[in-house]
Amino acid sequence: MNSVPPGHGDPDLSNSGESARSLNFVEEEVVADTNSGRFGGRVQTRFPPEPNGYLHIGHAKSICLNFGLARKYHGKCNLRFDDTNPAKEESEYVYQGLLLVRWLGFSWDGMYFASDYFQQLYDWAELLVHKGLAFVCDLTADQMRTYRGTLTEPGKDSPFRQRSITENLDLLRRMRAGEFPDGSRTLRAKIDMASPNLNLRDPVLYRILRAHHHRTGDAWCIYPMYDYAHGQSDSLEGITHSICTLEFEDHRPLYDWFLRALEIDAPRQIEFARLNLTHTVLSKRRLLRLVHEKVMCGWDDPRMPTLVGLRRRGYTPEAIREFCDRIGVAKFNGTIDLGLLDFCQREDLNRRALRVMAVLRPLKIVLTNYPPEQEEWLEAINNPEDLSAGVRQVPFARELWIDQDDFMEDPPKKFFRLSPGGEVRLRYGYIIRCDNVIKDPTTGVIQELHCTYDPESRSGMANAGRKVKGTIHWVSAGHSISAEVRLYDKLFLQENPDEGLGEGEDFLSRLNPQSLEVLPVCHLEPSLAAAAPGVPYQFERLGYFCLDAKDSRPDALVFNRTVTLRDTWAKIVQKMGDA
Ligand code: ATP
Numbered sequence: 001m002n003s004v005p006p007g008h009g010d011p012d013l014s015n016s017g018e019s020a021r022s023l024n025f026v027e028e029e030v031v032a033d034t035n036s037g038r039f040g041g042r043v044q045t046r047f048p049p050e051p052n053g054y055l056h057i058g059h060a061k062s063i064c065l066n067f068g069l070a071r072k073y074h075g076k077c078n079l080r081f082d083d084t085n086p087a088k089e090e091s092e093y094v095y096q097g098l099l100l101v102r103w104l105g106f107s108w109d110g111m112y113f114a115s116d117y118f119q120q121l122y123d124w125a126e127l128l129v130h131k132g133l134a135f136v137c138d139l140t141a142d143q144m145r146t147y148r149g150t151l152t153e154p155g156k157d158s159p160f161r162q163r164s165i166t167e168n169l170d171l172l173r174r175m176r177a178g179e180f181p182d183g184s185r186t187l188r189a190k191i192d193m194a195s196p197n198l199n200l201r202d203p204v205l206y207r208i209l210r211a212h213h214h215r216t217g218d219a220w221c222i223y224p225m226y227d228y229a230h231g232q233s234d235s236l237e238g239i240t241h242s243i244c245t246l247e248f249e250d251h252r253p254l255y256d257w258f259l260r261a262l263e264i265d266a267p268r269q270i271e272f273a274r275l276n277l278t279h280t281v282l283s284k285r286r287l288l289r290l291v292h293e294k295v296m297c298g299w300d301d302p303r304m305p306t307l308v309g310l311r312r313r314g315y316t317p318e319a320i321r322e323f324c325d326r327i328g329v330a331k332f333n334g335t336i337d338l339g340l341l342d343f344c345q346r347e348d349l350n351r352r353a354l355r356v357m358a359v360l361r362p363l364k365i366v367l368t369n370y371p372p373e374q375e376e377w378l379e380a381i382n383n384p385e386d387l388s389a390g391v392r393q394v395p396f397a398r399e400l401w402i403d404q405d406d407f408m409e410d411p412p413k414k415f416f417r418l419s420p421g422g423e424v425r426l427r428y429g430y431i432i433r434c435d436n437v438i439k440d441p442t443t444g445v446i447q448e449l450h451c452t453y454d455p456e457s458r459s460g461m462a463n464a465g466r467k468v469k470g471t472i473h474w475v476s477a478g479h480s481i482s483a484e485v486r487l488y489d490k491l492f493l494q495e496n497p498d499e500g501l502g503e504g505e506d507f508l509s510r511l512n513p514q515s516l517e518v519l520p521v522c523h524l525e526p527s528l529a530a531a532a533p534g535v536p537y538q539f540e541r542l543g544y545f546c547l548d549a550k551d552s553r554p555d556a557l558v559f560n561r562t563v564t565l566r567d568t569w570a571k572i573v574q575k576m577g578d579a
């Protein structure tokens with residue numbers, strides 16, 4: 001169960017590891033239904049995004065659950081765009097939704113739109129009127145709120161509730177024909193204004209709204225409400241299990257009521273906890289603000305929890321699926337630590353990312369005993385986790401770049417990198433000693449290091465066994481290519497950016513000012529000139545990186561850091577596996 005928000009100690013991982021690989025409760029229900037022969041043993045699910053925003057990691061959980069169940073139980077899963085609210089919907093959102101479901105590794109059996117069913121839904125509305133189960137109401141939105149009552153007080157019947165079937169039918173048809181202004185009338189179900197469940201207090205089925213719809217254009221001026229459209233769409237498609245998030249639990253009696261009233265096939269609604277992640281926000285409203293207020297450079301800003309953002313940053317479908325699998329499916333809302341996503345990402349990239357060398361904060365080294373015109377090509381292993389990835393040659397020469405972090409003029413004990421008089425091994429290459437620190441005479445800033453190399457110490461040579469404590473990465477200055485590298489960190493400093501906001505305080509004030517660090521001049525080994533978007537690399541000792549698919553140009557490369565190598569989670573997850 002992922003019901004415990006992580007504190008500052010160990011994150012709650014009771015839902016991860018092997019135990020989570022047993023059946024989750026939704027799956028248990030589905031299995032029980034297939035065993036009992038309910039729905040003829042069929043399993044059919046759907047993923048129903050509303051095309052009013054970009055899919056995010058929370059949607060991925062729903063996608064993995066719905067498509068995963070269908071795959072596992074030889075059933076079907078539809079993609080359905082729930083496009084009942086024309087004011088906020090756009091085709092662009094539909095296309096990106098299609099691409100991202102594919103990107104995550106799933107394909108749908110059928111692709112539908114709630115708007116495909118507008119005529120059928122309307123015909124059913126007339127049927128409900130005929131059955132005396134729906135009426136046209138002239139109350140304004142404000143009046144309706146007053147009549148609705150509260151959690152502790154029953155509502156009052158609308159004065160229009162007793163209209164005759166004939167009058168209701170006439171008014172509904174005239175609503176449909178465009179005779180009344182927007183918002184002047186609604187069609188409502190006739191259920192129970194005293195029901196303790198507010199959703200059953202004569203809910204609205206149709207509203208009058210002259211808005212251009214992304215698919216039906218101006219054909220309709222009345223639109224069905226989500227609650228009225230959803231279950232009937234499920235039923236029309238032959239859905240067996242309509243899986244949705246917990247906030248719809250109170251809507252289930254209404255979902256069932258419509259299907260019963262219309263006497264059509266009734267799928268079973270099952271609710272699960274939505275995904276919340278630490279240090280980010282997953283509500284469309286919040287994500288919209290990040291984009292519209294230009295806090296982020298777009299929906300695909302690599303700091304966004306959207307799937308387009310994650311993809312651009314270098315997160316892989318494999319890691320996201322693994323993450324969704326590990327967090328499991330719970331009945332109670334909780335928050336998952338962002339660290340778990342990064343853990344899954346590292347595990348995936350560790351297996352398959354090509355290792356390369358790159359220097360992000362360059363410091364020049366001159367090997368004073370290395371002949372100026374000489375160069376060598378040293379053999380480097382592409383991926384120690386996968387020897388089939390082979391080897392490559394990296395150029396070595398008199399002038400090199402190393403990272404500033406790998407040199408200290410005045411090192412503490414146990415600093416095993418380079419320092420004056422000290423030795424270090426260059427990865428795949430030689431042992432070097434730092435002889436001289438060259439500084440700007442006026443500012444005192446270090447300009448370069450003069451070192452000597454031991455020609456007998458090359459990796460793989462007979463006496464290469466001479467041991468030094470540290471090995472650092474490097475690139476040849478004359479052969480390297482330059483690039484901009486973007487480092488990312490948590491979007492928000494607080495685990496829950498919405499928690500404990502003071503009066504007039506905004507969640508945006510909690511953005512991490514260091515969520516993006518741009519390193520404009522980095523030096524990379526020349527093999528990276530062939531980097532392509534979507535191909536992950538490990539910059540040795542620095543983390544996992546990928547080419548930025550949007551801003552990178554052949555003559556001005558840009559790389560994103562996906563995740564660091566730092567990994568406190570491996571131990572925690574390991575411990576759980578042992579337990
Ligand atoms: P928001 O409240 O941010 O607008 P939503 O739930 O309205 O999100 P939809 O596009 O309607 O977004 O969601 C499509 C499907 O994805 C629904 O079945 C919904 O329950 C599911 N979903 C959305 N957000 C999450 C989440 N954070 N965790 C799990 N499932 C989610």
Ligand code: MG
Nearest residue numbers: 049050082226
């Ligand atoms: Mg929604």
